[in-house]
Amino acid sequence: MSESKSSNEEPSTEVWAPTASRGKAATSFLQKYHYTVVVVITLMAALVAFGPNPDGLSIKAQRALGIFALCVMLWVTSIIPLQITSLLAIILLPILGVLQADEAFSLFGNEAVFFILGAFIMSSVLVDCGLSTRLTCLTLKRFSTSAVRLRNAILLFAAFFSFWMSEHAVAAIFFPIVLRIVKALDLKPLESRFGMSFFFALAWGCVIGGIATYLGGARNPLAAGILFSETGTHIGFLQWFSASAPVVVIMLAIALIVLTVAFKPEPVDLDAAKTVIDKEQKALGKVSLTEQGVGIIFFVTILCWITLHHLVSLANIALASVVVMFVFRLIDWKTVEHSVNWGIILMYGGAIALGSALNSTGAAKWIVDHSIGTTALSPTMTLVLIAALSLILTEFISNAAVVSVLLPVAISLAQSKGISLEAVTLAVALPSGLTYTLPMGTPATAIAYGSGYMSMKHFLRIGPVMGLISLGVFALVATYIWPIMGV
Secondary structure, three states: OOOEOOEOOOOOOOOOOOOOOOOHHHHHHHHHOHHHHHHHHHHHHHHHHHOOOOOOOOHHHHHHHHHHHHHHHHHHHOOOOHHHHHHHHHHHHHHOOOOOHHHHHHHHHOHHHHHHHHHHHHHHHHHHHOHHHHHHHHHHHHOOOOHHHHHHHHHHHHHHHHHHOOHHHHHHHHHHHHHHHHHHOOOOOOOOHHHHHHHHHHHHHHHHHOOOOOOOOOHHHHHHHHHHHHHOOOOOHHHHHHHHHHHHHHHHHHHHHHHHHHOOOOOOOHHHHHHHHHHHHHHHOOOOHHHHHHHHHHHHHHHHHHHOOOOOOHHHHHHHHHHHHHHOOOOOHHHHHHHOOOHHHHHHHHHHHHHHHHHHOOHHHHHHHOOHHHOOOOHHHHHHHHHHHHHHHOOOOOHHHHHHHHHHHHHHHHHHHOOOHHHHHHHHHHHHOOOOOOHHHOHHHHHHHHOOOOOHHHHHHHHHHHHHHHHHHHHHHHHHHHHHHOO
């Protein structure tokens, strides 16, 4: 869950951590010239903050833009941890007179931050008690009648599990099982294209499914939190799911087609794969009372999110569920301490504060007025342009950073052009999760890369294609389906 491009939002895992890092050449350069890069970034940001004041921009807004520029450069280079960059934003906002200190720090109490915390704790309980692994094995066993069906089941159920828990946690759960299956099928690393397809199925399932609800990735509640903080507009759990579902369903269907066409099946010993799944199930033993209790609470929580969000906030429901789990001793504090990276709270609190500063000072509106705000694009084309920027940026920087950087500007653009605030928020948040090309794009892709079954060239060949298809699907859904749904 370390908030870097190697781990956008979720719990870290040794499986993917080494491969998820920045390219070796870039890492070596930044290590060698660390202090030089820091000085250059600082001077560039200072020039924005204290240079000649542009027309129509207040001094406060200029200072906010300077802090924004500093954070963007630090987020892109990851020269310091993203959490520390967010802390720096909180520090600089009152020092440079952009926000009052109590106002800046109070934004750490944003509902989205506590929803993220509650969701991550619940996700860690699912993993720790073994319920998620058990469900994974049961799912795969039912579809082990052919190797192709098993591969397709990995895609579909990785996506479905990512509706309800961190997509990166899902990838970490599925990975060892998929790896043992592929090895049991005697599919050779870097040689077997069919073997590669199992790991592409895992990564794509997690990526596509992760955009469906607030639980799949912290960028989703972060986007909703920024929207609510700046405009008072709230996107409910069911509203988010209904808007994202068409994109998810269409992309899963396309992913199945791509896997079928691009990765032809090979003769394999399917009994070996079944043996692997059976061994995993036996190791889990009988369903425990803890698993039963966690399953019941998780189901009730999701039901409450869907039906009670108008009466009780999503964060309150999530935290209440966590308290119930502690009351019934379904989890202990040591597990939470180990599983939840508390730095994520710093990341999102700082990001929300920076977004608030850009909006309240008029800096975001100034950016819009002097960039894409001058273009004579239709509302739909504006949404597609925003989605394209989000999808491109997320291949290179944390998707949480993409939301933090792009959403305040997009909200201001929506207000100036009369575009639905919910639609523009989804146009930033959904594409920011659809990263297929670079292992540093998301831990789910990094996990697949870490299997050793594919090289970078395989990602570079098929990833951009999936990205372009995703943008096209988003454009179609935004144009023809969302208006019918009232988004």
